[in-house]
Amino acid sequence: MQSRQIPLRHAMLAISDGIAEFTHQRPDVRNALSLALRQDYADMLEAVETDRSIRALILTGSGGSFCAGGDLKSVQSLFDDPSAAASAPDAMRRRMQDIHAWLRRLRDLEIPVIAAVDGPAAGAGFSLALAADFVLASERASFSMAFVRVGLLPDMGALYALPRAVGLTLAKELMFTGRRMDVKEARDRGIVHEIHPAEALADAARRFAARFREAPxxxxxxxxxxxxxxxxxxxxxxxxxxxxxxxxxxxxxxxxxxxxxxxxxxxxxxxxxxxxxxx
Incomplete structure (x- = not known):
């Protein structure tokens, strides 16, 4: 089966032998979820949904980070915008609705979705991992509902997904404190499926995904x-x-x-x- 790579704005989509791999490619900012990366997710899903040969999708980061959360530099640019409408509550609501449009598609994708988490998955990065069906993680991975640190509530489906993954009491603790959960605790709590050395994680995720090639x-x-x-x-x-x-x-x-x-x-x-x- 032919392999191909599709360069996007802040990500790369590679498709090979029935496995799609979507890689965040802004390691200099720990793969923060920029406006461009959000659009990359929408474009990636369009490609994956229409290619029936794809049997599994891997989400991963680069440079030792999965995704450190929202891009606060882009948020600051909204604060600096002379137009008050840019930072108005309704503008935030509409931006969240744009995210929710592709987030629903990611969660409901008809094929298995595997998050390969190396390094921090914080804020929106943690939410993205929760949207996957399986989380494989490196020994240096960590998870944090960091929203509270900037005065926000968890978003991108975390309010729904985290209590169902770990129970309501622990979800409240993680969300109210924003504390860092290391990879061993994340596995014990049922968030992480497998732990691998950082240098072996990518290949482990590909082998895991490849096992679904012949699935119904x-x-x-x-x-x-x-x-x-x-x-x-x-x-x-x-x-x-x-x-x-x-x-x-x-x-x-x-x-x-x-x-x-x-x-x-x-x-x-x-x-x-x-x-x-x-x-």
Missing amino acids: REGLALAKRALNGSFETSYETMLALEAQGQALASSAPYYREAVGTFLRGEPPRFDWDRAARQA
Whole structure:
């Protein structure tokens, strides 16, 4: 399968062998979430959503940092703008709505999303990691809800995602204090899936993502959509979603092929443990 790279403003999108890798590329400012990087996310999602050959997406940083949060230099430029409208509450609300438009798409992407976190994931960077399905981290990774340090409340979906990941009490502590959580605590709390040495993280994330190449795209997409809403959904509604989802998944060619493979005594096309051994 052909590899290609798509240069963006403050990021790079690389696609190879069914795996997309989106890399923040402003290490001089610890990959702060600039206005340009926000637009890069929207453009990246447009490319990934329309390419059915992509089976997993990796989000990562560069220069020993995942994302240190919002770009405060761009915020200062708003304060310095002679137009009062630039820093008005409604302007902030509209900027957040622009972010939410692509953030929903990232969270609901039909393929597995893996955040490879090396170094700090602070503020919006932590929120981005929480939007992924799996977080792989380096030994020097750290996580912080740093919003409180500049007088803001957590955003980019953190108010929703963090309590569901760690429980309400710990989420309040992290959000009210802005304290730094090291990678071992993040793994113990269920945020981090795997820890790797910094120099091995990128390859580990690629191997992890590659294990999804032969996974049933339709089945995973339907399961992910249902799970993303499971905390707000009644038991009866989840049963209905199961029935509808199975009806759709069983109509996909993958299901018929997998049943035939099983009945012939052949190894399944998708075997997570086998893929791990091969990796």
